[in-house]
Amino acid sequence: MQELLSKPLFSIGDKFDVTLSQLLLAILFVIIAALFSHYFSRFITRKILAKFKLAEDNLVILKRLIFFILLAIITVTVLSFFNVPLTAFAFMSGAVAIGVGFGAKTVMDNFISGWILMSERPVRINDIVEYDGHLGRVIEVGNRSTMIRRIDGAHMVVPNSSLLQANLINWTLVDPNIRTSVRVGVAYGSDVEKVKEILETVLKEHESVIDDPAPSVIFEDFGDSALIFDLWFWASVGAVRELRVIRSDIRFNINKAFQEAGIVIAFPQRDLHFKFDEKSSFPITISDQRNSSKPQDKGEE
Known part of the structure; x- marks a missing residue:
């Protein structure tokens, strides 16, 4: 066994022979170096660099740079310690080049694209x-x-x-503010000025709605069964779910404010008018008229 490990595998020039034991030890220590670099870079970013309150993506970039720098330094040091020059792996260059050309094109493309994403930060x-x-x-x-x-x-x-x-x-490349809207329809005959005042108050009182740019209430259209209003506003959010919660809160507040003010949130409704012939019990004309009279159960459009 000792003879097998000490037997030269190949020679570099006329002065240096690479044995199996040297090659195996070098590979082993490179693997250990990779593990050490991974955990050490994670320790540095979480315990030391995190205290500087850097952005999370910046910490990821620093962690990745520390990992590759440590791995390169340790690899070169280990190979030098075992008297294995870097040229010992020159015989692998042909296989690596073929692998990159045929099988690793997509991997290298994604790898380089990842560094571009982290550097340009779109x-x-x-x-x-x-x-x-x-x-x-x-x-x-x-x-x-x-x-x-x-x-x-x-x-x-x-x-x-x-x-x-x-x-x-x-949506949040420049700042965490996102513009969104909430639509509501009120019954025909409602005091539109009062509706606008209530909607503006609801937006103003919500803590997540920012004042600059100022929110706005738009009388959007005369609908088939409702007077349609759109509430446009900017909100500061930290997650996608928060935006849905903000819109939900505003709808709850609108419903409550309208109930207190006696304003009806309209829903589609039709009145059918039958006209009977004097000689027949069957209607000869039917007229369809849409309206938005006060419903028994109030609900959103």
């Missing part, structure tokens, strides 16, 4: 984005792919190259 961790018709929050930007948590709780794993080339909508 997408950051905790950003609310819309990708391929799905709305969600970015929870991780990895070397190969980016993970997005959708509003329904499912996780989307998107290749970095696809994310970089797609028409991506980032």
Whole structure:
């Protein structure tokens, strides 16, 4: 066994022979170096760099840089300690080149795209984005792919190259403020000035609705069964779910304020008018008239 481990596998020039034991020890220590670099970089970012209150995506970049720098330093040191020059692995260059050319093109494309995403930062961790018709929050930007948590709780794993080339909508790229709207319809005959005043008060009293830009109440249209109002406002949110909660809270407050003010939230309703012939018990004309009279049970449009 000793003879097998000490037997030269190949020679580099005329002065150096690489034995099996040297090669195995070098590979073992490189693996240990990778594990050490991973845990040490995570310790540095969580215990030391996190105290500087850096953004989470910046911490990810620093952690990744520390990992690769440590791995490179330890690898070179270990190989030098065992007298294994880097040229000892020159014989692998041909196989690596073939692998990159045929099988690793997509992997390298995603890897480089991941570094571009982290450097240019069109997408950051905790950003609310819309990708391929799905709305969600970015929870991780990895070397190969980016993970997005959708509003329904499912996780989307998107290749970095696809994310970089797609028409991506980032709702919180510049700031955490998102513009949204709530629509409500009131019965015909309602005091529209009073309706506008109530809606403006509801927006003003909600803590998540920001004052600049100021919210606005728009008398949108005369609908078939209702006078339609749109509430446009900007809200500061930290997650996709918060935006839905804000809109829900505003609808609750509108319903309560309208009930207290005696304003009816309209719903579609029809009146049918039958006209009978004097000689027949069957109607000869039927007229259909839509209105929005006061319902027995109030509800949203």
